[in-house]
Amino acid sequence: MTTTDDFMQALQQAEQSGDVEALVALHAEDVTLRNLTAQTWEGKDGARTFWQAYLHNFERIRSEFTRAQESDGLGVMEWEATGQLKGGHELAYRGVSLIDVEGGLVKAFRTYYDSAAFVTPAAQ
Numbered sequence: 001m002t003t004t005d006d007f008m009q010a011l012q013q014a015e016q017s018g019d020v021e022a023l024v025a026l027h028a029e030d031v032t033l034r035n036l037t038a039q040t041w042e043g044k045d046g047a048r049t050f051w052q053a054y055l056h057n058f059e060r061i062r063s064e065f066t067r068a069q070e071s072d073g074l075g076v077m078e079w080e081a082t083g084q085l086k087g088g089h090e091l092a093y094r095g096v097s098l099i100d101v102e103g104g105l106v107k108a109f110r111t112y113y114d115s116a117a118f119v120t121p122a123a124q
Contacts, residue, residue: 003101004075008065015061020051028105035111047109057118059084075099085118093117 003026010023024047027033033041033050041050055061061083068077075098082092095113099106 002070002075003104003106004068004070004077004099007075007099007106008063008068008077011063014051014055015063018055020048020055023051024048026106027109028102028107031106031108033109036113036115050109057085059086059088070101073101075101081113091117 007023007026010026014020014023024044027044027047029044031043031047033047035050041047061081063079063081066078066080068075070076077097077099078094079097080092080094084090093114093116095111097109097111099110100108
């Protein structure tokens with residue numbers, strides 16, 4: 001198994017259990033994490049904050065990976081997530097996540113996704 005495989009499995013476990021510690025354990029001490037915001041999270045504490053904030057957005061969420069590959073220190077994952085936001089809005093969205101792998105740990109995480117799925121329609 002690759003670090004990318006371990007990462008995907010740990011993310012799905014975190015989504016089911018709400019516990020991010022096994023996922024955080026896969027991150028290097030000096031990891032950086034980025035999403036579509038301008039913010040960068042750093043270190044294991046930053047990784048913990050990032051993943052807890054991710055899970056906090058949802059009543060439930062499940063990522064299904066449609067394609068994944070790891071080569072030369074780069075893991076690429078295509079995925080589709082389905083679930084329910086806090087407040088009841090159902091959603092489904094797709095994205096791509098990249099991890100830089102060094103020494104079997106995630107050195108950097110970047111994710112790109114359809115943020116329009118998070119916009120809840122105005123009440124009519």
